[in-house]
Amino acid sequence: MKAVVITTPGGPQVLQLQDVEDPHLGDGEVLIRVHATALNRADTLQRKGAYPPPKGASSYPGLECSGTVESIGKHVSRWKIGDQVCALLAGGGYAEKVAVPQEQILPVPPGVSLTDAASFPEVACTVWSTIFMMSRLTQGETLLIHGGSSGIGTFAIQIAKYRGARVFVTAGSEEKLAFCKGIGADVGINYKTEDFVARVKEETGGQGVDVILDCMGASYYKRNLDSLNFDGRLFIIGFQGGTSTEVDLRPLVAKRLTVQGAGLRNRSIENKAVIVTEVEKNVWPAIAEGKVKPVIYKSFPLSEAAEAHQLMESSHHIGKILLLT
Structure with missing residues (x-):
């Protein structure tokens, strides 16, 4: 098969489409012929050598894909050859084929094309696990999302x-x-022209929001705490604004705040399985109703992965960027 290989840590130009061996199909795994994969910020970090894949995972980038089941390993019960699916991956999406634990596979959502389905697994599992499963956002509460135009x-x-x-x-x-x-x-x-803390306070009558989903990390940490209501929850999923900052612990105690952080990639298969099951139960119906739609900015052929990374790092896009095999 062909796959995008990181020839050496560096800029987008180090991504090269090469002929490689087909993936090994293990027990409990499904081999997917990849139709499309989607870019994530983690892919750019891996390319730079800052986010290596977990032990045993594919060395090729790509944390989600859509495609067709080509073969199944022992003990696979739900999926059969020819099924159209999408999947959460620990790596390997930038390739023509990928082997995936059966627990990390989802059916293509009703009303969504096989191409567009590649845009859902990583974002759906990230958002559902952080905002709803761990931060317990409920009806009537307020949520602040940093980087609202991202995937x-x-x-x-x-x-x-x-x-x-x-x-x-x-x-x-x-x-x-x-x-x-x-x-x-x-x-x-x-955020370039306004103080988000002041605006949040203004819009909430001085109270603040209940939950914040933050991709910035250190540079926003203090302001995020200032923006939270009593019993507020801050969830950190990225470090675009750095990883180290001084912490004043008093607001945590005074406002009974919760600060959490998590990623998806390094979780166990069992942990991912719980999230994937919850996503299919709670998110897929919303997609089927047309209430949650794929937001695709641009698609590139797999051979133009470098150009796709350049676009992502420019931050000019809105929503997801896809690679098509």
Whole structure:
């Protein structure tokens, strides 16, 4: 098969499409002929040598895909050859074939094309596990999403609105904020021209939001705590603003705050299985109803993975970027 290989840690140019061996199919695994995969920020970190794949995972980038079941290993019960599916991966999506534990596979959502289905597994599992399973966002609460126009952000806006939350977003342009509002965001804040803490306080009568989904890390940490209501929950999923900061513990105690962080890639198969099951139960119906839609900015052939990475790192896109095999 062909796969995108990271020839050496570095810029987008180190991504090369090469002939490689087919993946080994283990017991309890399904071999998917990949139709499409989607980019994630983690892929760019892996390319730079800063986010190696977990032990035993494919060395090729790609944390989600859609495609057709080509063969099945022993003890696989639900899936059969020819099924159209999408999957959460620990790696290997930038390839023509990938072997996946059966527990990390989902049916293509009703009403969604096989191509567009590649945009859902990583964002759906990330958002559902962080905002709902761990931060317990409930109907009537308020959610602040940093990077509202990202793949994570555009998905989180839609599912949070579907579940009855009031949604705030930050983004870096009026065009991105307008898009976010168009898919359901209630309040848009331009982080380049506005103080998001002041705007949050203004919009909530001085109280603050209940949950924050944060991709920035250190640079936003203090301001995030200042933006939370009593019993507020901050969930950190990225470090675009750095990893180290001084912490004043007093707001945590005074406002009974919870700070959490997690990634998906290094979780056990059993842990991912719980999340995938919850996503199919709670998110797939919203997609079937048309309340949560794929947001695709641009698609590239697999051979142009370097160009796709350049686009992602420019941050000019809104939603997901796909690679098609």
